[in-house]
Amino acid sequence: MTLRAALRALRRNKLRSGLTTLGIVIGVAAVIAMVSIGRGANYAVQKQIESLGTNLLMVMPGATTSSGARSGWGGVSTLTVQDAQRIAEESSAIDGVTWFKRAVAQAVYGERNWSTSVQGVSPDYMTVRGWSMAQGEFFGQRDEDTANRVTVLGRTVADELFGPGEDPIGATIRLKDVPFRVIGVLQRKGQTMWGQDQDDVALIPFSTAERRVLGTEFLGAVDMIFATARSAAEISVAEEQITTLLRQRHRIQPGQDDDFTVRDLGEMAQASQTASRVMTSLLLAVASISLLVGGIGIMNILLVSVTERTREIGVRMAVGAKGRHILLQFLVEAIALSLLGGLLGAALGIGSARLVSALAGWPTLVSPGAVFGAVLFSAAVGVFFGFYPARKAASLDPIAALRYE
């Protein structure tokens, strides 16, 4: 009955009620949209970490931590196949090692051609990167030993060179004018954190790359080594082991800078995740302020309403309403207002999260917890900001209230 009375009172002033809830609507919508976008971003980053391979360490030639002017990675190749093999043999915290060298080259099939990254990789590449085949199979140790001219294409390259319905397996394409037989197509992997298309590759055996396609500065030079730690907990140990081993092998004196760089991808991902979390928290704080302002709006309107309805309150008291009846009525009005705003805001928030997904292409993930929490919080705002006006109404003197003009 109190609820009915409250809803009736709100309906009496539709425009005012609507405008009052607007603050809450916007606040809740903003909170939900922000949380959805933030969670979506986090989820996307997590997906990207997974797509790179779990517990992955990248070892690149050249120092990035140098004090003086020094070229970064990709300058002079100082890493070798032997480095990689020794890492695999000697580092207890490391599970798998793979290496590659690469160059941008033209891939040609019939009339079509596509500029892609041709990468010579060791046979373990797939396991270490946690990648799998969509079609066909990967090359093995024998192809490596004999420097076979076989290639496995990334999805993008396969799509660019072969029309729909054409089977790439068994076809012969030319990479840097060298004919290769396509023996497999990779599963799609998507973009890296830095926006590189990981599917835009043509993988060939490392020895083939070195001897027949890309050439080399010296035998065994690699562009990058990937190593996986046995577990997430052992990543830092693995990193240390690699550094120690490589410094020793490269005869780097104590105090001298490394001529290589070890990067923990998880760390990078975590950094970007932290950044997005900080951003989300900031936006959330702003959105919460809107909720607060909305609450004050409700309090303000209720105070006006109490004054306006002083006579009504007097009448209600005269016919037997106790203080708590009046208190409850105004409190319920406040909660109804804010809850209504909360529900509308939740709908609007989910809607705008979807809209952002659709228009800006940002991934969003609506969190049921956040929706529930925001709606609940809006009800709490109603209780908090409704209490003062409600108490003011309940403590009116009936005689004065009845006489109020």
Add this chain to the structure above:
Amino acid sequence: MAALIEVRDLWKVYEQGDLRVEALRGVTLEIEAGESVAVMGASGSGKSTFMNVLGCLDRPTSGSFRLGGREIANASADERAELRCREIGFVFQSFNLIPRTSALENVELPLVYAGVAAAEQATRANEALRAVGLAGREQHLPNQLSGGQQQRVAIARALVNQPRLILADEPTGNLDTRSSMEILEIFQRLQRESGLTLIVVTHEPDIAAHFARVITFRDGEVISDTRQTPRVAVAGVRA
């Protein structure tokens, strides 16, 4: 049996800074159940204060007030609300219906606060509206009703909880003669039929003539308390 209302040496004093106003100065009287009383007096005579105390809207500064044998001069706010809810019905000069709320819902209001079940609320409110001749206007809003009709809704609201006492503060003050007669006719009929105790404040001798007892206040004291044969109210055509 004791009288319905027993008032002994009732004082009400307002103090505002140095200003001391004695609104009631030792009022003593009894009103039996079933009486119809007109309370008269100039404004500031204390009659409104007296009515507020009788109606449990206000507490006396000192003195005793028994309603149905029960001392309630010092009742708490909640106790007084309870009494207003069950024992007393109010009728005001300016009707005091809740705006933009149907006649039926206005009449249901005391039942809501008395905790009566929803289904029974409607039945009893309909009954009360019928008793004041407003059957068929249950869903009208106050601003769709004439002054006389609004006052009849207010009477239905005062009656719906079957109180023992009806207090009316110049119920005809805002009405034309015909509507006033209708209201008085309803009062007299109710009193005749259900033995209600009726106390009405008025300053029109014409209205007071319709009540069996007239109590006159001046300067916070009762200066006359007379009994008479009430004039019978005859309304014209029922609206």
